Amino acid sequence: MQKILVGLKRVVDYNVRVRVKSDGSGVETDGVKMSINPFDEIALEEALRIKESGQAAEVIVISVGTGDAQQQLRTGLAMGADRAILVESEGSVGSLGIARIFKSIIDRDSIDLVLLGKQAIDDDNSQTGQMLAAIWGRPQATFASQVEWNGDKAKVTREVDAGLEITEVDLPAVVTVDLRLNEPRYVKLPDIMKAKKKPLETIAMADLGVDPGPEIKELSFEPPAERERGVMVDDVAGLVAALKDKGLA
Amino acid sequence: MSKILIIAEHDGSILNSSTAKTVACAATIEGAEIDIAVLASTAGPVAAQAAELESVTRVLILERPENEQAIAAILAPQIAALAGGYSHIFGPSTTFGKDLMPHVAALLSVNQVSDIMAVESSHTFKRPIYAGSAVATVEAPGDSVVVGTVRIASYGAANGGNSAAIESADVSADLPSHTRILEVQSGVSDRPDLQTAAKVVAGGRALGSEEGFDLIYRLADKLAAGVGASRAAVDAGYVPNEMQIGQTGKIIAPDLYIAIGISGAIQHITGIKDAGTIVAINKDEEAPIFEIADIGLVSDLFNTLPELIEAL
16 A cells, blocks of 8 residues: 545534524634544544554645645644645535545545545535545445555445444545544644645646536525423422323323 | 435345435425335345335336445446436435445536435425534535435335335446445344334433443333433443434434433534434533423432333
């Protein structure tokens, strides 16, 4: 195994309580903390561990978006990635467009393995990895909670509704990772300094010649239907009575 | 008119209830004509169940040995080959559909509408984003096929009683051999299935151990309920991953949901907020779960649960 590509999406931080703008045009992102999508961070950690075990030569992180995504790519470099690619786009790009961008980089840089988060915590789409596998004509192993790398194959434990599914895929492949795969490392200050010297390549999306395909338009946003706060009971007897009242016990 | 193809989820013999819920969603599209595709090595029993669903016109069988297991790279090319003439292709937003449908969408060169929770029109849908902190109304292009997954907790199952035509469909597709399922590890349980149970009892990290979780099972058995867990309880190893409820686990909508020792992070709430009645038992009166609970009890679960199990 030679080169691993890891996608890093810039998203509203996991801990931020997201609010819809009052005019329904989007969610509030002004002055909100932005981070690497947590699933992508796990994907990067896995890539770094593969490299540290001597099974990969290079870990490349990639992001698609505005120049702001450089922050997340620098964090990825500080974690240990060797180089970064920012594909600059003004508007938002759908999953199909992202998958096509990744495919063009796979071809250009001869990538052997792609590790992605199983979903982004902003749009919750869970699409890019599967789409990339389709376009690339290579295996996909989604929702990975454990991976064993054996030369030209990988044995992936997938978290599925029924339990765990153990799938073997030939490499090259796309693996999308779930939360329990690993715990990403913390970035240390000297690594942040070192990361500043690592290469970060910027490519305009137009220069890649990628057609993002027909986009799905976001027309409006609204807050979810709220549940009303109910009643508090004092003890088990009160709870049982309340349940009986609703015909539930 | 909308011609809709729904991809059946099944285990080779039983049609998963997610399919009936996907049908219920599709049926809310005006003028929908619905076909179900059953991809299997032996499709007969599953096709017969699919044909019973209300609103279904035809059940199409794609039988071949490679369809024994649900591998996206095997199923998707066959679905893409069948797609001509359909305006919509839907699957359930379960791990089966999440794995498969984007692969289909990419083969058809379109983006996917994930987690449809409401149909506004044939090409306009509502879907949750940011772990359900916001609902987006999205519009798919009118001139290409709509590929979508259905948030099954938003729909009741379509009724039975129908007898749709069952036909075999011949498609030619090159299938890869690069992916092999070696094993499926599935917890065997006599309890009601978490995703379809009318009542669910779930425990969090506060249970403290695998043994501590025994209290949850005992309460569930008393209520004939399914059992779930918060992410924290799964991470801690108290229960297996298939019991996880929330943004990255299962999204459920039982009549009764009892959350025990679960603080109620937004990522968990998104998995339960369609429940009929939510009951929360937690030691911390500030726990966010109480903001959405219909019935709340502030107390120590280790004292309360034995008493509750006794009282029911």
